[in-house]
Amino acid sequence: QGWQVAGGDHTQWAGYVADALAASYATQNQLDKGLAIIADALQRDKDDPQLYFRQSAIFNKQGDYDKATQSAQNCIDHNANYLECHEQLAVLNYTNKQYGKSANAAQTAFKLGSIKTSVYYYGGLSYISLNRCNDALPLLRTGLDFAQKQNKTSAISDFTKVLSECGDTVGSVPVTESAAVASATPKKR
Numbered sequence: 001q002g003w004q005v006a007g008g009d010h011t012q013w014a015g016y017v018a019d020a021l022a023a024s025y026a027t028q029n030q031l032d033k034g035l036a037i038i039a040d041a042l043q044r045d046k047d048d049p050q051l052y053f054r055q056s057a058i059f060n061k062q063g064d065y066d067k068a069t070q071s072a073q074n075c076i077d078h079n080a081n082y083l084e085c086h087e088q089l090a091v092l093n094y095t096n097k098q099y100g101k102s103a104n105a106a107q108t109a110f111k112l113g114s115i116k117t118s119v120y121y122y123g124g125l126s127y128i129s130l131n132r133c134n135d136a137l138p139l140l141r142t143g144l145d146f147a148q149k150q151n152k153t154s155a156i157s158d159f160t161k162v163l164s165e166c167g168d169t170v171g172s173v174p175v176t177e178s179a180a181v182a183s184a185t186p187k188k189r
Contacts, residue, residue: 048078090126100130
């Protein structure tokens with residue numbers, strides 16, 4: 001009912017209503033309804049990055065990683081500093097074996113202040129997949145630091161294991177942003 005009211009009144013911005021409804025449908029596993037709401041809202045508010053983020057999240061939940069990736073990229077195309085979409089792309093690009101893109105998305109999410117451990121984990125794994133352990137270490141150490149602060153036991157174990165595979169036995173030493181960015185920036189060859 002709220003969507004009908006918001007959708008019919010073109011003087012009101014309806015994206016937030018569509019996002020809330022789509023998120024609610026997604027929580028209830030009514031993914032097609034959530035996507036339909038987002039599609040309607042995008043007809044009207046096609047520049048709203050949050051709608052693309054929600055669409056990406058629902059496609060991801062459906063297991064349609066290609067569409068999820070495209071929606072997250074659309075989000076960034078509308079707002080280059082939209083943290084949640086960079087976080088989403090770090091994981092999705094890793095899933096799609098686009099390791100360079102995953103690492104870049106993780107670096108951007110880091111610069112934008114992400115505290116999601118999955119971003120650092122998959123960004124680090126992406127660098128490892130590219131045979132760049134030295135570039136992976138700052139992301140993995142930062143992710144481990146967040147996992148410890150957030151008391152995520154399983155994530156701590158995962159980070160410790162991957163860090164040791166890269167030869168890091170300390171692993172719990174957090175790095176500063178400038179050190180992580182400097183070492184994780186792709187080097188020209």
